[in-house]
Amino acid sequence: MAYTEEELKKELETKEYEYGFYTDIDSDTFPVGLNEDIVRAISKRKEEPEWMTDWRLDAYRSWVEMKEPDWHNVQYTKPDFQAISYYSAPSKKDKYESLDEVDPELLDTFKKLGISIDEQKVLAGVAVDIVVDSVSVATTFRDTLAKKGIIFCSISEAIKDHPDLVRKYIGTVIPVKDNYYAALNSAVFSDGSFCYIPKGVRCPMELSTYFRINQAGTGQFERTLVVADESSYVSYLEGCTAPSRDENQLHAAVVELVAMDDAEIKYSTVQNWYPGNKEGKGGVFNFVTKRGICHNNAKISWTQVETGSAVTWKYPSCILKGDNSIGEFYSIAVTNNFQQADTGTKMIHLGKNTRSTIISKGISAGRSQNSYRGLVQVHPKATNARNFSQCDSLLMGDQCGAHTFPYIEVKNNSAQIEHEATTSKIGEDQIFYCNQRGIDTEKAIALIVNGFSKEVLNKLPMEFAVEAQKLLEISLEGSVG
Amino acid sequence: MLTVKDLHASVEGKEILKGINLQVNPGEVHAIMGPNGSGKSTLASVIAGNEDYEVSSGEITLNGEELSEADAEERAHKGIFLSFQYPIEIPGVTVTNFIKTAINANRKAQGLEDMPAKDMLKNIREKAALLEIDSKFLSRSLNEGFSGGEKKRNEIFQMAMLEPKLAILDETDSGLDIDALKIVANGVNKLKSKDNAVVVITHYQRLLDYIVPDFVHVLYNGKIVKSGTKELAHELEAKGYDWIKQLVD
Numbered sequence: 010m011a012y013t014e015e016e017l018k019k020e021l022e023t024k025e026y027e028y029g030f031y032t033d034i035d036s037d038t039f040p041v042g043l044n045e046d047i048v049r050a051i052s053k054r055k056e057e058p059e060w061m062t063d064w065r066l067d068a069y070r071s072w073v074e075m076k077e078p079d080w081h082n083v084q085y086t087k088p089d090f091q092a093i094s095y096y097s098a099p100s101k102k103d104k105y106e107s108l109d110e111v112d113p114e115l116l117d118t119f120k121k122l123g124i125s126i127d128e129q130k131v132l133a134g135v136a137v138d139i140v141v142d143s144v145s146v147a148t149t150f151r152d153t154l155a156k157k158g159i160i161f162c163s164i165s166e167a168i169k170d171h172p173d174l175v176r177k178y179i180g181t182v183i184p185v186k187d188n189y190y191a192a193l194n195s196a197v198f199s200d201g202s203f204c205y206i207p208k209g210v211r212c213p214m215e216l217s218t219y220f221r222i223n224q225a226g227t228g229q230f231e232r233t234l235v236v237a238d239e240s241s242y243v244s245y246l247e248g249c250t251a252p253s254r255d256e257n258q259l260h261a262a263v264v265e266l267v268a269m270d271d272a273e274i275k276y277s278t279v280q281n282w283y284p285g286n287k288e289g290k291g292g293v294f295n296f297v298t299k300r301g302i303c304h305n306n307a308k309i310s311w312t313q314v315e316t317g318s319a320v321t322w323k324y325p326s327c328i329l330k331g332d333n334s335i336g337e338f339y340s341i342a343v344t345n346n347f348q349q350a351d352t353g354t355k356m357i358h359l360g361k362n363t364r365s366t367i368i369s370k371g372i373s374a375g376r377s378q379n380s381y382r383g384l385v386q387v388h389p390k391a392t393n394a395r396n397f398s399q400c401d402s403l404l405m406g407d408q409c410g411a412h413t414f415p416y417i418e419v420k421n422n423s424a425q426i427e428h429e430a431t432t433s434k435i436g437e438d439q440i441f442y443c444n445q446r447g448i449d450t451e452k453a454i455a456l457i458v459n460g461f462s463k464e465v466l467n468k469l470p471m472e473f474a475v476e477a478q479k480l481l482e483i484s485l486e487g488s489v490g
Numbered sequence: 491m492l493t494v495k496d497l498h499a500s501v502e503g504k505e506i507l508k509g510i511n512l513q514v515n516p517g518e519v520h521a522i523m524g525p526n527g528s529g530k531s532t533l534a535s536v537i538a539g540n541e542d543y544e545v546s547s548g549e550i551t552l553n554g555e556e557l558s559e560a561d562a563e564e565r566a567h568k569g570i571f572l573s574f575q576y577p578i579e580i581p582g583v584t585v586t587n588f589i590k591t592a593i594n595a596n597r598k599a600q601g602l603e604d605m606p607a608k609d610m611l612k613n614i615r616e617k618a619a620l621l622e623i624d625s626k627f628l629s630r631s632l633n634e635g636f637s638g639g640e641k642k643r644n645e646i647f648q649m650a651m652l653e654p655k656l657a658i659l660d661e662t663d664s665g666l667d668i669d670a671l672k673i674v675a676n677g678v679n680k681l682k683s684k685d686n687a688v689v690v691i692t693h694y695q696r697l698l699d700y701i702v703p704d705f706v707h708v709l710y711n712g713k714i715v716k717s718g719t720k721e722l723a724h725e726l727e728a729k730g731y732d733w734i735k736q737l738v739d
Contacts, residue, residue, distance in 0.1 A: 436578070437542070438578050439578050439579075439580055441540055441542075441562060441578075442574065442577070442578040442580075443580075443592075444539070444561070444562035444563045444566065445538050445539075445540075445562050445563075445565075445566055445571075445572050445574075446566055446588075446592035446595070446648065446652070447563050447566035447567050447592050447595045447596040447599065447652070448563060448591055448592055448595045449563050449595065450563075452591065452595060456580065456583055456587075456588070456591055457580055457583070459582070459583070460580055460581055460582025460583035460631070460632075461581060461582055462582070463582035463583075464582070
């Protein structure tokens, strides 16, 4: 099919969200609304120690005083926080010992998600923690990891089984009062993943969490904490999907990473929450706070492929506290139809000889709006800090928008900061060139988009890169996949 | 193989082709020459199915099949190849990945499975050697930062890989130095067979010393005003296009 703007637009609109199924699993859902009693009830349901309950209440009280931020370049109807249920869990409460005990409907869900747990065990060697609605339902490979002293479990279990570790680190990178949604998450988070890599240990496999919102009228507030002790290494993957629903669902997650001296954390996300339909109805509000702290010679690398959600507000950041520490941010954000994304990163250079790299690729189609927002901050004591930023935007059609908001604050003269930005459009001439070689328009767009995103796709672990590539095709095309 | 009958085509309301007739048989090489703006590239684009151009009347048939309903990729699947005058950049897509995608897209259209990686590699190596392309070149982004000569050589490399029935070379000689010109021409000559055909579009006689045409057509103001054998190209070279203009006007 030869390409015209009209045809392209039509084609993009026919995109279908292929993860839009709903699984009918018995679930245990709290009444809607939020108050101190609900916060206490969540904590009680999770059999948490008192310090945790107090910590949540402290967060709740801060949140009540805070205002929802409005500085971002997205427009949406603010959620009614009293109309959301803050806890929903598949009703079997006990952690499953083996997969045989898991609700077959749930296992079916995993199949639809393309996660075959057995297959992953064998082929990919990926340890997976799966969080449906708010509760972690299966963690694979735990024993293998335990032999190396690695802890990988749901955060609820960690609070019970490893309270000292959790208490020591939770809220240290993202304080409860950090921002509106982080405070809300701190008050009501119901599950998430916890990971601890002991000193000198190189985690032998990719650790992975799949998040899924299933129940209607619920919010998902998961909390992830990854601690890499001195000279350790871990690569962590997270994937997310949700059913197609007409109403907006709220997702407000917090991810904290701690990389001690000489440690390295690689954190990769493929976010594919339901984006809403082509008229912009429904979809997930994705308000996420992600931040890591690097001690001396440590390195944190964020890689994200963001294709889903109606509204995204997310800035995975690095605090480069230690000398010689390194922060990296590689991002592909795709918006289509009426999706809005305001995403980027913050690189806070505090230590000497700290380095950061930012590569951001934004792809906008339909009537979507895609913004990059990034802060590079060099503090007075951060001598010889270096940053390289590159922000590229690719536009499809003439009704979408791409925006770049780079903030640079440098208070040390020895810093070297580079910023490059480009904006391009998929050209009819490119499409025709591909068509002439026998490549149809759909495949041509996928080829061009993948080429545009290549620098970031290359940063993903192998098994994720294939999935991400497929996701890009699905997000931007008709019925591929 | 290719029959063009009374073809009229326009772009943005302006008629460029005003009644083209052309018959190309298997095994033949045709050259189309003419001054700037005479419609040479338009003819190539229209045959390839570029929808920027509107065909108002006339017809194009390939092996007896009328093409007006076929879009660009279908025409490619049927064996039409266009070597672009200005090849397009696709950043981040390697020469190898692009040709692999193209080959497999064509195979799929023919109901075949993807070409096995081993065969693909062997094929790429052979064709790269034919055009004296080194392996580093194959991992570069398609046409990005290529010199004029590299772009053209890559076009012919793609042609060699795709083995079209009808290849249209649109000003493949422009931007080539004499050494590159010889390599490219040599490549084209080696790919020639009694079953395929080549249409060479050029301003100059130079390329035709290396790719020797069976027929030469002169295009002027949207019409083929003179046809002949390779001697016509020499005559044009000697007398210049003013000769043609005087002849017609």
